[in-house]
Amino acid sequence: MDSGCSNHMSGNKGWFSKLDENFKGKVKMGNDTHIAVMGKGTIKMKVNGLMHVITHVYYVPELKNNLLSIGQLQEKGLHIRIQSNTCTITNLEKEVLCEIPMNASRMFVLTTTMEANMCLQMNTESYS
DSSP, X not given: OXXXXXXXXXXXXXXXXXXXXXXXXXXXXXXXXXXXXOOEEEEEEEETTEEXXXXXXXXXXXXXSOBOBHHHHHHTTOEEEEETTEEEEEOTTOOEEEEEEBOTTSOBOOOOEEOOOOOOOOOOOOOO
């Protein structure tokens, strides 16, 4: 989770359930360098057993760490509270979506399971 990044970003193309590779751009990093955005899409991730769909995620192949923008989470109506070395994210109903402890590097690292793209098959049967 990053309070300084303006957009959610991932360097792992396989995590996107939808990806528009026609979307191009650049993002400025904290060290004043710019890196290429090679798409924008949707990622599905499971946190504490609950599935979350994260939209408007930039695909940045050079990125070594995945970033969740605190600003974008707040725009979606989520509440972010940092207190007593813990970051707590709640929804509008005040349900806790996750609690993330601060690590030794003073970072809040969210552990998640990514949902791979899957195909579902549906069969129909006619009954006479």
